[in-house]
Amino acid sequence: MVGMPVLKTSYWPAEPGEVHDVTVCGTLRHAAATVPDRLALVDCVTDPAERRTWTYAEFLTDAEGVARALLGRFSRGDRIAVWAPNSAVWVVLQQGVALAGMVLVALNPAYRAKELGFVLRQSGAVGLFCPAGHRGFDMRGMLDDICGQTPELRDIVTFDEWDTFIASGDPSRELPSVHPEDMLQIQYTSGTTGFPKGAMLHHKGLVNAARYVAERAGMADGGVYVNAMPMYHIGGGAVTSFGAWAKRGTFVILPGFDPGLLLEAFETYRGTHTLVVPTMLIALLDHPDLATRDLSSLQTILSGAAAVPSALVRRTQTVLACQFSILFGQTEAHGVISQTRVTDSPEDQADTVGQPLPQLEVKIANPVTGEPVGLHERGEICCRGYQNMLGYYGMAAETEEAVDPDGWLHMGDIGTMDERGFIRIRGRIKDMIIRGGMNIYPAEIEGTLQEHPAIEYAAVIAVPDEKWGEQIGAVLQLRAGFDRPSVEELTEFLRSQLAPHKTPVFWSFVDRMPATPSGKIQKFVLRQEAEKGSLTFDVVRPTNATSS
Numbered sequence: 289m290v291g292m293p294v295l296k297t298s299y300w301p302a303e304p305g306e307v308h309d310v311t312v313c314g315t316l317r318h319a320a321a322t323v324p325d326r327l328a329l330v331d332c333v334t335d336p337a338e339r340r341t342w343t344y345a346e347f348l349t350d351a352e353g354v355a356r357a358l359l360g361r362f363s364r365g366d367r368i369a370v371w372a373p374n375s376a377v378w379v380v381l382q383q384g385v386a387l388a389g390m391v392l393v394a395l396n397p398a399y400r401a402k403e404l405g406f407v408l409r410q411s412g413a414v415g416l417f418c419p420a421g422h423r424g425f426d427m428r429g430m431l432d433d434i435c436g437q438t439p440e441l442r443d444i445v446t447f448d449e450w451d452t453f454i455a456s457g458d459p460s461r462e463l464p465s466v467h468p469e470d471m472l473q474i475q476y477t478s479g480t481t482g483f484p485k486g487a488m489l490h491h492k493g494l495v496n497a498a499r500y501v502a503e504r505a506g507m508a509d510g511g512v513y514v515n516a517m518p519m520y521h522i523g524g525g526a527v528t529s530f531g532a533w534a535k536r537g538t539f540v541i542l543p544g545f546d547p548g549l550l551l552e553a554f555e556t557y558r559g560t561h562t563l564v565v566p567t568m569l570i571a572l573l574d575h576p577d578l579a580t581r582d583l584s585s586l587q588t589i590l591s592g593a594a595a596v597p598s599a600l601v602r603r604t605q606t607v608l609a610c611q612f613s614i615l616f617g618q619t620e621a622h623g624v625i626s627q628t629r630v631t632d633s634p635e636d637q638a639d640t641v642g643q644p645l646p647q648l649e650v651k652i653a654n655p656v657t658g659e660p661v662g663l664h665e666r667g668e669i670c671c672r673g674y675q676n677m678l679g680y681y682g683m684a685a686e687t688e689e690a691v692d693p694d695g696w697l698h699m700g701d702i703g704t705m706d707e708r709g710f711i712r713i714r715g716r717i718k719d720m721i722i723r724g725g726m727n728i729y730p731a732e733i734e735g736t737l738q739e740h741p742a743i744e745y746a747a748v749i750a751v752p753d754e755k756w757g758e759q760i761g762a763v764l765q766l767r768a769g770f771d772r773p774s775v776e777e778l779t780e781f782l783r784s785q786l787a788p789h790k791t792p793v794f795w796s797f798v799d800r801m802p803a804t805p806s807g808k809i810q811k812f813v814l815r816q817e818a819e820k821g822s823l824t825f826d827v828v829r830p831t832n833a834t835s836s
Contacts, residue, residue: 298652298667298705299660305500305646307674309468311491312386312530313351319536320348326510328533330540331376332553340376344536347380354384356457361443362415364389364464367474369413369441370520371395371404373422374543377447378519379529381417385472386491389464392473393486394520397422401434408438410682411474411486415443468492474681475522475619485686488678493622494526495534497675500645501623502531505588505613506630507561511537512585514559516545516568523592527615527623528563547575551583558585563615565807566596570744573607586610588630592617597738598638605634616641616713618699620677620690625650625669625699626711640710648673651696652705655717658692666714666729669703670696702729719811721750721758728760728790736785737762740778742770745801747809751794751818751825761794761825763814765801772797775828794818794825 319328324345331340342350362368368390372378385392393411395404397418408416420428428446435441445453472494474486502511513532517524519541532539540557542549545568553559564572569591572578589604592615601612611630614637617623628642636642644650651660652667661667672695679687691697702714715731722728730748737746744767753759766772773781775795782791802813817823 295663295705295707295709297660298663298665300644300648300650300705300709302649302673303644303646307492307496307647308499309492310495311466311468311470312472312495313383313466313491315495315530315533316344316348316351316383319533320344323510323536326536327538329376329379330538330553330557332514332540332542332549332557334543334546334549336556342376347383350380350454351383351387352463353454353457353459354381355387355463356459356461357453357455358384358388358390358415358457359461359463360457362388362390365391366415367391367393367411367413369393369395369408369411369416371397371399371416371418371427372447373397373419374516374519374524374541375447376541377450379539379541382519382525382529386466387463389466389470391471394473394475394525396518396520397427401430404430405434405437407476407484407486408434408441412440412682413438414440415445416441417445418447420446420448466491471678473525475525477619485683486681487619488681489526489619489622490678493675493677495530496647497622497624497645498527498530499534501527501590501615501627502535502561504627504629504642504645505561505590506611507531507535507537507588509535509537511535511560511587512540512557513537514540514542514550514553514557514562516542516550517563517565518544522619522623523563523565528561545571547571548577551575551577551581554586555582560585560587561590562586563590563592566591566600567803567807569600569604573603578607583608583610588613590615592624592641597735599739601638602634605637612637614641616711618701620697621671621675621699622677625671625675636710640712642711643709644671644711645675648675650705650709650711652703652711653696653698658694658696663707664704666702666704668717669699669701669711669713671699672696702731719749721748721760723753723756723758723760723789726789730760733760733762733782733786733790733792736782737764737778740773740781742766742773744768745809747801747811747814748792749811749814749818753793759794760790760792761796761818762792763796763798763801763823765798775826779828794827796823796825798823 328344328347329342473489476484513528515528519525588611590613614628615624617625626644649672715729733748734746745765747763750758751761802810
């Protein structure tokens with residue numbers, strides 16, 4: 289960046305930039321006042337005849353109606369849960385919660401009794417909105433079964449009662465004043481470790497981070513985000529939606545990910561941007577409709593939430609003739625802390641997660657001392673600034689573990705930083721394998737394995753070993769249409785690029801990786817399956833396995 293010094297250590301000082309003292313509802317009101325007739329929201333369901341659209345004026349009117357209905361039943365600051373798949377109703381409800389000064393608790397519609405009960409109790413939600421059923425599952429019936437376990441939950445509204453709910457609001461009711469630092473959402477972590485925690489997120493962090501992401505991705509005023517990311521995830525429920533409205537643009541929401549529908553939406557609504565995780569992007573590139581759809585409006589593909597292989601970046605840029613932007617962050621930092629620019633070199637696009645967003649300090653820290661490590665050295669990625677969460681709801685000890693007394697959020701990711709401030713991800717601290725006293729980082733091995741033409745996904749985990757303490761285990765999912773390569777072939781492939789001691793000893797092939805809804809592989813599930821003996825391993829101990 290022009291004006292930024294060449295770094296001497298792995299510490300990025302906060303880059304100048306304007307952080308607006310703004311709320312989600314203030315953003316909507318500004319757009320409605322300045323471009324009232326511009327298209328704001330599209331409910332892009334599969335059947336075009338059933339789709340509905342909102343201008344900014346209409347969107348604000350409906351959201352204010354939701355806010356007044358909410359205030360007739362609940363109080364400012366109350367937690368309101370939404371347990372539902374993507375829909376325009378979800379979006380309007382979110383804006384209504386913001387206008388009412390309440391807090392949204394976003395829940396995965398795939399949750400069942402144990403998961404749902406835990407989150408409702410932990411968040412203290414007093415109201416819940418959901419469809420009566422989803423994909424053949426009786427959601428309303430399950431709520432009746434667990435109501436006795438959620439004593440604070442006092443009101444349930446199903447979406448088939450939506451119109452009645454809206455009509456219950458008093459049109460003369462005055463809406464409260466909402467402040468930028470007020471909490472808007474409790475966003476539960478996606479569970480790569482198996483233990484979700486509710487990150488408390490505020491208006492200022494959500495709007496500004498989303499705006500910076502949109503700008504770095506090249507979105508102009510009036511851009512069109514086409515979104516298939518789940519709204520209960522930070523990517524759909526904040527990064528894309530709030531980014532669209534911060535640029536007074538259009539948010540096209542799909543009911544879920546369908547590559548054919550996503551391609552059609554780009555053509556129909558002249559989509560300029562989308563955020564997709566790598567699994568979604570691969571399905572998009574492989575879809576037969578790709579050759580027949582007019583994608584001339586497409587400007588930028590954004591991707592993140594899981595490792596984005598460099599080969600996939602290059603393929604996307606070639607096939608779609610578009611720009612690419614890679615995001616890195618986590619829920620606790622309001623979504624994104626670093627991002628590549630569309631003007632970055634192909635090498636930086638393919639191999640880094642860019643530079644930090646404005647007004648955010650980032651360091652690669654020694655896990656023991658907390659001090660920045662040298663350039664290109666590995667350490668824990670930490671960030672500090674307005675983007676930090678308010679804390680974990682009802683979890684003081686976990687908050688203290690995540691945010692140190694100096695205000696640094698410890699992300700748990702291992703990374704490096706170069707002299708320009710570009711960050712490279714090297715893995716997770718909890719994923720690190722310690723073999724014979726040597727630290728081995730799975731991300732490096734996974735990235736290399738995924739360059740093999742037959743490998744779609746690779747997960748590298750620690751397997752207990754009496755001699756070495758831990759050995760390397762590789763779990764692989766094959767690409768469609770490819771035969772399973774031999775372990776000997778894969779070993780030779782790895783050793784042509786990495787040191788011998790990084791070669792897995794244990795090899796397993798699976799039909800499908802366990803993953804979160806955002807596409808992150810759940811390694812804790814693989815480790816549990818390995819411990820139970822559910823994973824079948826081929827064991828190959830290289831002749832020079834002692835090479836370290």
